[in-house]
Amino acid sequence: MTAQPFTEYNHRKWNIIAAVALVGTGLLWLWFLLEVRGQYEDAWITYKYAFNLIDGKGFVFNVGERVLGTTTPLYTLILAAFGFIFGKSAIPIMSWIIGYSAGLGALWATYRGLINSKLHPIAGISAIILFGLHIDVVEIFLHGMETSLVIFLMSMSFMFFSKGKTTASALFAGLLVLTRIDGLIFAGVLFIAIIISEKRIPWRRILVFLVVTLPWFIFSMIYFGDFLPHSIRAKTVIKGIVPELFSRFNLKWYSGMSGYFFNRTFPFVLVCVLCAIAIFYIFRRKKYITLLPIGFGISYSAAYFFGRAPFFNWYRIPCEWAYLTTAGVGIFALLGLVYPSKKPKKKAGLLRKALAIILFAIPITYFGISNVKTMIEKAPKMRRFQENEEQCRRALGEWLSENTPLNATVAMEAIGYQGAFANRHIVDLAGLITPKFVEITRDCETNAESFFMMMTQMKPDYIVLRTYELQYNRHFHGGPLFATQKEADWMMTHYREVKRFTAPHVDLWTKNSYVSILKRGNYQPTIVEGKQTQ
Numbered sequence: 001m002t003a004q005p006f007t008e009y010n011h012r013k014w015n016i017i018a019a020v021a022l023v024g025t026g027l028l029w030l031w032f033l034l035e036v037r038g039q040y041e042d043a044w045i046t047y048k049y050a051f052n053l054i055d056g057k058g059f060v061f062n063v064g065e066r067v068l069g070t071t072t073p074l075y076t077l078i079l080a081a082f083g084f085i086f087g088k089s090a091i092p093i094m095s096w097i098i099g100y101s102a103g104l105g106a107l108w109a110t111y112r113g114l115i116n117s118k119l120h121p122i123a124g125i126s127a128i129i130l131f132g133l134h135i136d137v138v139e140i141f142l143h144g145m146e147t148s149l150v151i152f153l154m155s156m157s158f159m160f161f162s163k164g165k166t167t168a169s170a171l172f173a174g175l176l177v178l179t180r181i182d183g184l185i186f187a188g189v190l191f192i193a194i195i196i197s198e199k200r201i202p203w204r205r206i207l208v209f210l211v212v213t214l215p216w217f218i219f220s221m222i223y224f225g226d227f228l229p230h231s232i233r234a235k236t237v238i239k240g241i242v243p244e245l246f247s248r249f250n251l252k253w254y255s256g257m258s259g260y261f262f263n264r265t266f267p268f269v270l271v272c273v274l275c276a277i278a279i280f281y282i283f284r285r286k287k288y289i290t291l292l293p294i295g296f297g298i299s300y301s302a303a304y305f306f307g308r309a310p311f312f313n314w315y316r317i318p319c320e321w322a323y324l325t326t327a328g329v330g331i332f333a334l335l336g337l338v339y340p341s342k343k344p345k346k347k348a349g350l351l352r353k354a355l356a357i358i359l360f361a362i363p364i365t366y367f368g369i370s371n372v373k374t375m376i377e378k379a380p381k382m383r384r385f386q387e388n389e390e391q392c393r394r395a396l397g398e399w400l401s402e403n404t405p406l407n408a409t410v411a412m413e414a415i416g417y418q419g420a421f422a423n424r425h426i427v428d429l430a431g432l433i434t435p436k437f438v439e440i441t442r443d444c445e446t447n448a449e450s451f452f453m454m455m456t457q458m459k460p461d462y463i464v465l466r467t468y469e470l471q472y473n474r475h476f477h478g479g480p481l482f483a484t485q486k487e488a489d490w491m492m493t494h495y496r497e498v499k500r501f502t503a504p505h506v507d508l509w510t511k512n513s514y515v516s517i518l519k520r521g522n523y524q525p526t527i528v529e530g531k532q533t534q
Contacts, residue, residue, distance in 0.1 A: 011121075014121035014122075014125075015121070017121070017125060018108075018111050018121055018125050018128065021128045021132075022107055022108055022111075022128060022132075025104070025107065025128065025129075025133060026104050028133070028138075028372065029100060029103065029104070029132075029138055029141070029142060030100070032139075032142060032375055033096060033100060033142045035380075035383060036142070036379055036383050037383070037386060038139075038142070038144075038382055038383070038386040039092055039143055039144035039386070039389075040140075040143045040145055040314075040416070041389065041393070041414055041416035041417060042145065042314075042416055043092075043095060043143065043145050043416065044144075044416035044417050044419075044420040045061065045069060045070055045416050045419070045420070045432065046070045046072060046075060046076050046079065046144075046146070047079065047091050047092065047095070047144075047420055048061050048419060048420040049061060049069070049070050049076045050076050050079040050080040050083055050091055051083070051088050051420070053077075053080040053083075054083045054084050054088055055088075059076075059223065059224075061415075061419070062426055063425075065433070066223055066224050066225070067224065067230050067433050067434070067435060068220065068224045068226065068228075068229045068230050068231075069229070069230055069231055069432040069433035070229065070231070071146075071180055071181060071229045071231050071232070072146040072149075072179055073178055073216060073220075074178035074179045074216075075098075075146035075149055078098065078149075079091050079094060079095060082094040092144060095144040095145075096142060096144065098148065099141045099142050099143070099144065099147075099148040099149075100141070100142060100148075102148040102149045102151070102152035103132075103137075103141040103142075103148035103151070103152070105152045105155075105156075106148065106152040106154075106321075107127075107128045107132045107155075108128075109152065109155035109156045109158070110124065110127050110155045110158065110159070110321070110325055111124035111127065111128055113155060113159040113162045114127060114162070114290065114325070114328065114329065116159065116162035116163040116289075117162045117287055117289045117290045118287060119290065119329060119332060120332055122332045122335065122360065123328045123329045123331070123332035124328065125328075126327070126328035126329075126331040126332065126360075126363075126364060127325045127327075127328030127329075128328075129367065129368055130324040130325075130327055130328055130363075130364075130367050131320065131321055131324040131328075133367065133368050133371040133372060133375075134320060134324065135374045135375050135378065136313060136316065136317065136320065137317060137320060138371075138375060139313075139378075139382070140313060140314045140317055145314050146179055146180060147317050149179050150176065150179050150183065150317075150318065151317060151318065151321050153173075153175050153176040153179060153183070154172075154176055154183070154186055154318065154321065155321070156172045157169045157170075157172035157173045157176065157186070157190060158292055158293065160172065161190060161193065161194070161292060162289050162290075162292075166194050166198075166202060166205050167204060167205055167208055169190060169194075170190070170191075170202075170205035170206070170208045171208050171209075171212060173186060173187040173190050173209060174187070174208065174209045174210075174211075174212025174213045177212075178212070178216055181228065181229060181232065182300070182303070182318075185296065185299050185300050186296050186300075186318075187209065188299070189292065189295050189299050190292065190296075191205070191206070191209075192295075193291070193292050193295070196288075197289075230431075230432065230433065230438075231432040231433075233431075233438060234428075234430060234431030234438050235431075235432075237431060237438050237442050267366070267370070270363060270366075271323055271327045274326070274327035274330030274331060274334070274363065275294065275323055275326045275327055275330055276330070277330040277333050277334055278294070278326045278327065278330035278333055279291075279326070280333075281329065281330070281333035281336070282329070290326075293321070293322040293323075293325045293326055294322055294323070294326040296318075296322050297318075297319050297321075297322025297323050297326070298322075300318055300319055300322065301319055327363075331359075331363055334359050335359060335360060384504075384505045384508055385505070385508055387504055387505060388503035388504060388508060388513070391503065391504050392501050392502065392504075392513070392515060393414060393416070393418050393501075393515070394417045394418075394421055395501055396417075396418050396421075396422075396464065396499075396501045396515055397417055397418040397419065397420060397421025397422040398421050399501075399517070400418070400421075400422035400423075400424055400462065400517070401421060401422050401424070403499075404422075404424060404461070404462060405461070407425070408424050408425070408461040409424065409425045409426075409427055409458075409459075409461050409462070410422055410424045410425070410426055410427065410460060410461065410462040410463070410464060411426075411427035411428075411429055411458070411460035411463045411464065412427070412428070412463070412464035413428075413429040413430050413464075413476055413477075414464075415428050415430070415432065415433065418464060424462075427454070427458055427460045429451075429454070436457075436458060437450070437454055437458070440457065440458075446479055446480075446483060447475040447477050447478060447479045447480075448475060448479055448480045448481060448487070449483060451475065451481060452482070452487045452490075455491065455494070455495075456490075460520065461519070461520050462517055462518065462519055462520065463495060463517075463518045463520075464515060464516070464517055464518075465481075465515070465516055465518065466511070466512055466514065466515055466516075467500060467514035467515060467516045468511045468514065469481045470497075470516060493522065493523055494520060494521070494522070494523070495518040495519065495520055495521070495523075496519060496521065496523050497516045497517065497518050498517055498519045499516070500514060500515065500516045501514070501515045501516075501517075502514055502515075503515075
């Protein structure tokens with residue numbers, strides 16, 4: 001694999017081809033965005049922080065409680081700035097615009113980063129197609145989350161690093177950390193790469209990084225009393241969302257290659273093979289700059305595995321950027337086996353060119369067609385999913401806002417839509433914005449015990465539960481909702497159902513389609529056919 005294919009090429013022509021691939025990807029994304037018009041539940045947590053910033057209530061979810069429940073402070077500030085200019089109602093729309101534009105910017109920066117690494121544009125174009133058409137990437141980029149901004153800043157840092165502009169690279173790495181704290185993994189790999197390449201400690205770049213990040217960390221310590229988002233601490237404590245380290249080990253998930261597309265064996269194996277070819281090529285040709293993405297991917301996977309990160313789809317996307325970018329290099333390296341720089345005889349040259357085209361077309365066509373087909377099939381389903389969110393969770397939050405006292409406290413597990421639209425003090429049963437519940441859970445052995453302790457100690461005025469949790473005594477995070485009949489009886493005398501919401505598309509959410517609101521009071525249970533009821 002010593003041959004270097006296509007050593008001479010027309011830069012302008014290949015840039016036009018790359019631009020066409022980018023525009024085509026952008027048009028497909030635009031169709032998907034307009035077809036689905038979706039926003040994740042978790043995006044509304046960040047929106048709520050932005051709403052309160054605009055209203056002058058502080059960087060908080062619950063007014064008066066300084067808890068950093070969002071993992072993306074920079075994205076929150078950007079949304080708040082746009083909301084201040086265009087109005088709070090524009091924030092969800094701005095999140096789509098940011099997701100769309102930052103995502104396309106990330107594809108172009110990745111392409112330029114590979115070009116700067118002295119690779120042929122084929123590697124960059126392959127990366128654009130492999131990553132840009134991946135169904136998980138398209139879905140998550142266009143659902144209101146910060147993920148596309150994360151990948152944009154990461155790819156910009158890679159682009160400047162590959163160009164030798166390490167100061168700019170460090171600046172974007174600092175912005176990345178402010179966008180999501182796990183950007184520290186990328187920053188660590190980046191500084192190791194700079195030290196290896198320059199053979200000295202890059203004090204100036206470290207200073208730039210600290211100038212960008214330290215002001216926020218200092219503010220966070222003063223304002224929140226902690227520089228880590230509380231959601232990180234909550235997700236390591238709440239039982240049921242943290243995977244067991246070995247008994248639930250999932251190689252595909254922790255590698256980032258899972259989800260709708262990579263659950264199939266062939267694409268998973270194909271990307272692994274292409275990455276292996278790329279790594280061999282990089283070391284053989286001494287193009288060590290290109291190791292930054294794969295080095296980050298491996299480090300990120302290891303950190304999430306040993307850190308026992310919960311299974312949320314958007315956590316995989318940085319890994320997918322790393323591995324699919326490297327797979328693009330693998331496609332380019334594969335072509336070098338059959339179409340080297342030295343001109344072969346005319347007949348042999350035609351055969352090699354044909355074989356090179358086939359080797360390029362197979363993975364690109366397979367990935368492209370498979371993901372586009374999945375995208376077309378999935379879009380109507382995701383639109384219906386969004387209708388569930390709006391007509392169940394959002395409607396529930398609006399009902400709470402209209403039918404409960406202003407000073408009411410409401411306990412719930414899904415705080416995005418419900419919490420943002422309720423405009424009430426929220427007790428978060430996932431612990432993201434409620435440190436007290438995390439403390440209770442840490443001291444309890446089961447979900448049932450922590451739920452009962454929450455009711456008796458925090459005494460929320462209302463509790464929102466999935467209806468099946470009550471009907472079948474099953475806690476959403478696993479195990480029973482009540483450990484004993486005595487605990488169930490206690491709840492029956494202190495809470496009763498006052499409203500129930502049903503998602504319009506029950507086939508999508510199944511048992512989670514029914515959500516009940518319970519109000520606190522003093523109620524006497526009655527006996528009906530041997531069973532206690534309200």
